[in-house]
Amino acid sequence: MHPQVRPATLADTLPIATLHREAFTRQMGSETWVHATLSAAPRMLAFVLDLEGEIAGYIFWAQKSGIRPEATLELDQIAVAGRHRGHGFGEHLIRASLALVTEALSSEGQRIKSVLVSTRADNAAQQLYAKVLGAKVVASIDGLYSATEVIMLATLNQVPDEQAD
Numbered sequence: 001m002h003p004q005v006r007p008a009t010l011a012d013t014l015p016i017a018t019l020h021r022e023a024f025t026r027q028m029g030s031e032t033w034v035h036a037t038l039s040a041a042p043r044m045l046a047f048v049l050d051l052e053g054e055i056a057g058y059i060f061w062a063q064k065s066g067i068r069p070e071a072t073l074e075l076d077q078i079a080v081a082g083r084h085r086g087h088g089f090g091e092h093l094i095r096a097s098l099a100l101v102t103e104a105l106s107s108e109g110q111r112i113k114s115v116l117v118s119t120r121a122d123n124a125a126q127q128l129y130a131k132v133l134g135a136k137v138v139a140s141i142d143g144l145y146s147a148t149e150v151i152m153l154a155t156l157n158q159v160p161d162e163q164a165d
Helices: 010-023 030-038 089-107 125-133
Strands: 003-007 044-051 054-064 070-080 111-120 136-141 149-155
Touching: 003 089, 010 030, 010 044, 010 054, 010 070, 030 044, 044 089, 054 089, 070 089, 070 125, 089 111, 089 125, 111 125, 125 149
Parallel strands: 070 111
Antiparallel strands: 003 044, 044 054, 054 070, 111 149, 136 149
């Protein structure tokens, strides 16, 4: 399987909503959420992981605090279909989409200053964000969503390249 990461379109709403329902079981209104996100460019930048015509994952990036020369991005949401987890597709989705975001922002005279991620304190994805982005836990908020949430931050010069382990 050769994974491709491409910008998401409104035509991808239903397959992304299906993945959203699978990955985020406490959330409601998946189609509404996904449609709103896909309609919010350039504030929101959305990409899908395409495995031979199947949308097997997605990632949403958000520009925080307005459009600035030095952008702070938030990795707003990422999901990979359950049957495709554990094969490196999440890492590939983050790296490939971040390269596309970097290119898009550069064409608008912007560069990425930092990347913000929030996730449940008990979410094993923290290791993925540390590995791929160089993100470190900088804060913890009790009961923000469904449990304690950690805030992770990576600055541009901390983001590991693809050759790093």
